Amino acid sequence: MIFDATKATLPLKLETDLLVVGSGAGGLTVAMTAAEAGIRTLVLEGGGFLTPSEMTQREEQMFPHLFQDSGSRTTVDRGVKLHQGRGVGGSTLHNLNLCKRIPSEIRARWTQQRGLSSLPPERWDALYDEVEKLVRVSTVPRQLWNRHNRLLEDGCAKLGWKGGGLSHNRSGCLGSGFCEVGCSYNAKNNALKVMLPRAISAGAEVLTHCVAVRLLHEGGAVRGITAVAIDPVTRRVLGEVTVTAKRVCLSASATGTAALLLRSGVPDPSGETGQTLRVHPAVIAAGDFDEDVRAWEGVPQTYECTEFLQLDQEHGHRAWVLPAFAHPVGTATMVPGHGATHRALMERYPHLAVFTAMIHDLTPGEVRPDGDLGLSLRYWPDAADRAELSLGLWASAKLLFAAGARRVLVPTRSPKVLLPGDDLEWLKTMPIEKGEIDLVAVHPMSSVPMGDDPKRSPVGSDGRHHHLQNLWIADGSLFPTSIGIPPQLSIYAMGLHVGQHLARG
Numbered sequence: 390m391i392f393d394a395t396k397a398t399l400p401l402k403l404e405t406d407l408l409v410v411g412s413g414a415g416g417l418t419v420a421m422t423a424a425e426a427g428i429r430t431l432v433l434e435g436g437g438f439l440t441p442s443e444m445t446q447r448e449e450q451m452f453p454h455l456f457q458d459s460g461s462r463t464t465v466d467r468g469v470k471l472h473q474g475r476g477v478g479g480s481t482l483h484n485l486n487l488c489k490r491i492p493s494e495i496r497a498r499w500t501q502q503r504g505l506s507s508l509p510p511e512r513w514d515a516l517y518d519e520v521e522k523l524v525r526v527s528t529v530p531r532q533l534w535n536r537h538n539r540l541l542e543d544g545c546a547k548l549g550w551k552g553g554g555l556s557h558n559r560s561g562c563l564g565s566g567f568c569e570v571g572c573s574y575n576a577k578n579n580a581l582k583v584m585l586p587r588a589i590s591a592g593a594e595v596l597t598h599c600v601a602v603r604l605l606h607e608g609g610a611v612r613g614i615t616a617v618a619i620d621p622v623t624r625r626v627l628g629e630v631t632v633t634a635k636r637v638c639l640s641a642s643a644t645g646t647a648a649l650l651l652r653s654g655v656p657d658p659s660g661e662t663g664q665t666l667r668v669h670p671a672v673i674a675a676g677d678f679d680e681d682v683r684a685w686e687g688v689p690q691t692y693e694c695t696e697f698l699q700l701d702q703e704h705g706h707r708a709w710v711l712p713a714f715a716h717p718v719g720t721a722t723m724v725p726g727h728g729a730t731h732r733a734l735m736e737r738y739p740h741l742a743v744f745t746a747m748i749h750d751l752t753p754g755e756v757r758p759d760g761d762l763g764l765s766l767r768y769w770p771d772a773a774d775r776a777e778l779s780l781g782l783w784a785s786a787k788l789l790f791a792a793g794a795r796r797v798l799v800p801t802r803s804p805k806v807l808l809p810g811d812d813l814e815w816l817k818t819m820p821i822e823k824g825e826i827d828l829v830a831v832h833p834m835s836s837v838p839m840g841d842d843p844k845r846s847p848v849g850s851d852g853r854h855h856h857l858q859n860l861w862i863a864d865g866s867l868f869p870t871s872i873g874i875p876p877q878l879s880i881y882a883m884g885l886h887v888g889q890h891l892a893r894g
């Protein structure tokens with residue numbers, strides 16, 4: 390059953406065997422696995438519950454439902470915009486469905502540096518096999534590649550750069566192009582469609598519009614949680630919800646989980662909790678083409694350029710180039726300039742192709758709780774990461790010109806307009822300065838990194854917290870470093886892994 394906390398008589402006191410906080414990729418997978426193993430499970434979700442038929446394909450209506458802070462979450466200095474999901478299904482409701490496994494070289498480095506005794510290579514492989522079957526991962530058929538993605542393919546072919554088609558977790562996709570505002574056609578094999586029904590039919594319950602505030606713990610063991618029911622429109626606190634639980638699993642994402650742990654004073658002698666956030670920051674460049682590109686139509690991302698993504702090497706390049714999806718309101722917020730300049734650029738909207746360079750980042754960022762309900766984020770890439778972003782910008786501009794762009798725009802405060810034949814080499818070392826260029830990130834992770842040694846890490850590689858009994862973690866927080874690839878598949882895998890350990894006791 391799914392209940393709405395705002396409709397309950399408040400204050401509300403509940404009791405369960407397993408309490409899961411957050412219903413995204415990690416949370417609903419843990420809930421499904423635990424409930425199917427016979428564990429009485431309750432999930433708390435800060436956002437609401439929407440069915441596909443309620444996803445209206447309108448940015449202004451969907452962003453407040455599907456995104457934290459209606460899509461306006463940023464670092465405290467506003468240098469980086471961080472898009473994260475809310476609602477039953479979490480960030481899997483609006484994500485772009487790309488699926489990849491973490492390269493074995495990255496996993497081997499983790500084993501070497503942090504042990505991860507519960508995750509030997511054969512365990513990872515088995516988890517990925519199971520998850521790929523669960524969310525039905527397949528290669529995106531070529532007939533679903535839109536012009537936008539084919540331009541990236543053309544650019545790679547002309548430059549002789551490495552690239553290829555991508556895999557996704559969709560079935561029955563109509564290519565409507567509305568993925569980022571939720572799929573009205575229920576074509577995404579995400580946590581809402583795949584894990585939620587199984588969790589519910591195994592007896593799990595979900596309480597929506599209920600934000601967890603603090604873990605209740607004493608004597609070195611967790612006892613439950615205090616939470617509040619929140620009005621979805623005004624964000625006003627309506628009353629208190631207290632849940633007593635034998636076990637608690639935090640799956641509130643790499644930002645939410647770290648903030649909860651810190652707000653609750655959960656011990657961590659390693660000091661890592663909330664201090665090692667990675668986000669895969671990204672920059673964009675836009676190409677103006679004579680032809681109609683109509684980038685909003687079709688499956689948003691089906692082709693990748695991996696010429697500068699050398700994840701198999703410890704010190705290789707770390708920039709991944711993809712087409713960037715572009716709805717009108719989102720585009721208008723990214724397009725530089727005001728008044729007539731802005732309007733002139735927006736009038737070219739059907740002709741624009743936008744490529745993004747996202748990096749496998751090394752810079753540690755910080756998550757802190759902000760009062761009872763908020764959190765604050767500090768993150769700005771260091772010099773080495775900024776150099777990869779500049780390289781990614783240069784690569785994006787080269788690819789756009791190779792694909793036939795008649796000008797390329799770099800959206801710095803005063804936009805840089807490049808013409809065919811211009812020297813582009815300076816872009817490789819262009820300073821990435823706060824306030825001068827916007828960075829966007831959609832993959833928060835690594836804020837509560839797993840490791841075998843309790844002195845050096847807060848949580849074990851089975852998801853069990855090292856310093857508070859009966860506390861578990863299952864979301865993107867667990868990765869010891871950035872992963873350089875889309876994270877959802879690996880977070881679903883962590884949900885299965887932790888859920889199976891939880892079920893064993």
Ligand SMILES: Cc1cc2nc3c(=O)[nH]c(=O)nc-3n(C[C@H](O)[C@H](O)[C@H](O)COP(=O)(O)OP(=O)(O)OC[C@H]3O[C@@H](n4cnc5c(N)ncnc54)[C@H](O)[C@@H]3O)c2cc1C
Pocket residue numbers: 410411412413414415416433434435436472473474475476477478479480481483484485486487488489569599600601602640641642643645646649831832833863864865866874875876877878880
């Ligand atoms: C625009 C966009 C596109 C993306 N595209 C891809 C892609 O193509 N492929 C890919 O692999 N990944 C993609 N991602 C990322 C991917 O969706 C996330 O990495 C993944 O869903 C994170 O899983 P999670 O379980 O850590 O957190 P989430 O899925 O974000 O779930 C966390 C949930 O916890 C809830 N919550 C937080 N705090 C509390 C609290 N205190 N109390 C109660 N509930 C709380 C939130 O409301 C949310 O529902 C994309 C993300 C975005 C934003």
Ligand code: SF4
Pocket residue numbers: 559561562563564565566567568569571572573574575576577687688689
């Ligand atoms: S492109 Fe496919 S998955 Fe995305 S919203 Fe449209 S039908 Fe759904």
